[in-house]
Amino acid sequence: VEEKDIRADSSLIGRIEICYPQLPKELWKKATSLRWLQSNWTGVDALLAIPGAQAHPAVITNVHVQPQSMTEHMWGMALSLTRNLHVSSRLQAQGVWDNKTASTGLSSLADRWLCIAGFGAIGSRCAAVGRVLGMRVIGISRGGRPHPLADEMVGPERRAEAFARARVIMLLLPDTSETRGFVGTRELDAMNGAFLLNAGRGTAIDTSALVSALTDGRVRGAGLDVTDPEPLPAGHPLWSMPNVLISPHYAGVHPGYDEEAFEVFIANLERWMKGQTLQGVVDRALGY
Amino acid sequence: VEEKDIRADSSLIGRIEICYPQLPKELWKKATSLRWLQSNWTGVDALLAIPGAQAHPAVITNVHVQPQSMTEHMWGMALSLTRNLHVSSRLQAQGVWDNKTASTGLSSLADRWLCIAGFGAIGSRCAAVGRVLGMRVIGISRGGRPHPLADEMVGPERRAEAFARARVIMLLLPDTSETRGFVGTRELDAMNGAFLLNAGRGTAIDTSALVSALTDGRVRGAGLDVTDPEPLPAGHPLWSMPNVLISPHYAGVHPGYDEEAFEVFIANLERWMKGQTLQGVVDRALGY
Numbered sequence: 233v234e235e236k237d238i239r240a241d242s243s244l245i246g247r248i249e250i251c252y253p254q255l256p257k258e259l260w261k262k263a264t265s266l267r268w269l270q271s272n273w274t275g276v277d278a279l280l281a282i283p284g285a286q287a288h289p290a291v292i293t294n295v296h297v298q299p300q301s302m303t304e305h306m307w308g309m310a311l312s313l314t315r316n317l318h319v320s321s322r323l324q325a326q327g328v329w330d331n332k333t334a335s336t337g338l339s340s341l342a343d344r345w346l347c348i349a350g351f352g353a354i355g356s357r358c359a360a361v362g363r364v365l366g367m368r369v370i371g372i373s374r375g376g377r378p379h380p381l382a383d384e385m386v387g388p389e390r391r392a393e394a395f396a397r398a399r400v401i402m403l404l405l406p407d408t409s410e411t412r413g414f415v416g417t418r419e420l421d422a423m424n425g426a427f428l429l430n431a432g433r434g435t436a437i438d439t440s441a442l443v444s445a446l447t448d449g450r451v452r453g454a455g456l457d458v459t460d461p462e463p464l465p466a467g468h469p470l471w472s473m474p475n476v477l478i479s480p481h482y483a484g485v486h487p488g489y490d491e492e493a494f495e496v497f498i499a500n501l502e503r504w505m506k507g508q509t510l511q512g513v514v515d516r517a518l519g520y
Numbered sequence: 521v522e523e524k525d526i527r528a529d530s531s532l533i534g535r536i537e538i539c540y541p542q543l544p545k546e547l548w549k550k551a552t553s554l555r556w557l558q559s560n561w562t563g564v565d566a567l568l569a570i571p572g573a574q575a576h577p578a579v580i581t582n583v584h585v586q587p588q589s590m591t592e593h594m595w596g597m598a599l600s601l602t603r604n605l606h607v608s609s610r611l612q613a614q615g616v617w618d619n620k621t622a623s624t625g626l627s628s629l630a631d632r633w634l635c636i637a638g639f640g641a642i643g644s645r646c647a648a649v650g651r652v653l654g655m656r657v658i659g660i661s662r663g664g665r666p667h668p669l670a671d672e673m674v675g676p677e678r679r680a681e682a683f684a685r686a687r688v689i690m691l692l693l694p695d696t697s698e699t700r701g702f703v704g705t706r707e708l709d710a711m712n713g714a715f716l717l718n719a720g721r722g723t724a725i726d727t728s729a730l731v732s733a734l735t736d737g738r739v740r741g742a743g744l745d746v747t748d749p750e751p752l753p754a755g756h757p758l759w760s761m762p763n764v765l766i767s768p769h770y771a772g773v774h775p776g777y778d779e780e781a782f783e784v785f786i787a788n789l790e791r792w793m794k795g796q797t798l799q800g801v802v803d804r805a806l807g808y
Binding site: 300301303304305307308309311312314315316317318320321323324325327328329330331334335338339340341342360361363364365366462463464466467468471472476477478479480481482483485486487488 | 588589591592593595596597599600602603604605606608609611612613615616617618619622623626627628629630648649651652653654750751752754755756759760764765766767768769770771773774775776
């Protein structure tokens with residue numbers, strides 16, 4: 233059944249066992265038969281914030297179809313900032329060929345440290361690109377366990393130390409109680425002119441502290457696919473800062489996304505029919 | 521001696537044997553004792569166009585210190601275009617969070633062909649990045665000989681065929697009689713919505729034919745660090761095309777460039793003193 237059928241016949245919602253890709257907010261409490269929701273997104277923070285969803289007995293599964301586009305997006309933002317392409321864009325808008333302005337304050341990446349917080353499928357791909365660009369990689373993960381694509385791995389408690397060494401910092405964290413405020417004043421104070429990229433969740437960064445750090449150079453440039461608040465309201469100082477790139481939360485979007493997410497659902501549906509374990513089961517306690 | 525000394529004492533120029541980093545235009549004919557010029561740039565087309573320079577018996581050497589920054593720059597331009605970061609920049613300038621506009625018309629790179637024309641130190645590094653992003657690589661070089669970082673290599677006579685398959689095309693060619701007009705109407709006709717990047721020399725592309733191809737979609741986006749004419753004049757249509765990124769010829773610039781170029785000169789000077797072969801000798805017939 234489709235959403236419009238449920239809205240037309242209110243008795244239907246109580247009989248639905250499986251749902252894809254999202255269950256509308258107001259229907260969670262009425263979904264008494266729901267046993268499994270396959271989300272078509274990765275982040276489930278908004279979903280788990282719906283009244284009735286966190287405590288609902290249904291299994292929730294998510295999809296992981298965006299590592300490739302997230303990697304391309306993160307590196308696009310990083311290289312735009314380090315190679316002053318955002319400066320070139322502004323000169324282009326004025327129709328001015330100004331080699332001197334465009335080439336002032338460039339940053340090299342070779343032999344510099346790339347710090348990646350959240351070292352899963354996306355983080356490790358971002359690391360592979362960094363390595364081929366000659367960077368050294370320090371990863372931050374909950375366990376801090378070694379990873380073949382990282383020169384060093386540390387736990388989140390050592391993040392300020394990792395940030396202090398990094399030229400480029402990539403945040404790829406879900407929104408959980410552990411990651412909110414992951415980058416606050418203390419962490420920004422540790423940074424030495426790093427480029428900070430975020431495509432996880434906006435809540436990982438204390439936004440007003442970031443604005444200060446961008447002003448005084450602790451953060452040299454920021455590329456933000458996610459913000460807090462999100463959407464970023466009109467008139468927010470981040471919009472007009474010359475060393476900030478805002479991309480409105482689409483790092484994971486790519487041609488074929490819907491088809492790929494649907495394939496994940498179909499493969500899981502086969503597992504469900506056979507009584508097998510589903511892929512991408514969300515741990516509600518961890519929040520991802 | 522420095523340039524100001526030569527200008528102060530006109531007898532000096534006739535006695536100079538070695539010159540770094542450039543010899544002013546008007547002095548070439550008077551530099552009768554010059555035996556070696558170490559340029560601090562890679563491209564020598566402008567230098568060889570100076571009256572008296574092409575036929576001068578002095579050895580000319582160039583430097584190759586920019587493969588790393590050129591690679592970062594080329595990929596920054598490529599990913600800006602495929603990930604719509606240029607669209608996001610425009611939305612940011614308006615202070616508007618518009619996910620739909622920004623995420624419309626994105627391009628994926630995995631399993632797509634990356635075509636690189638000019639497969640030297642820079643081209644092969646660009647290829648390595650493409651491979652880690654999951655692309656297949658087709659290289660174009662004079663000899664078309666196999667290369668470990670290319671899935672296929674072809675000679676320049678097969679370029680239209682290579683362009684036809686490519687999602688991303690990177691031009692890294694010197695300005696020579698063979699490369700002028702390398703991408704003309706015939707080659708643009710072969711392209712299927714490719715992203716075209718150029719950081720070699722502007723003369724490789726027929727500019728007015730490119731403007732047409734950008735308008736009708738044969739070329740989906742262009743990132744140009746070099747143009748023809750260069751500098752791009754005020755009011756040129758390329759300035760305001762929505763699918764074009766112009767960076768004013770600084771892809772090779774990076775912090776430490778001058779020091780690195782000077783080190784090349786010093787190392788060559790030691791070779792010169794010992795009577796050894798210099799590194800980076802320009803072949804005047806080939807023009808690079």
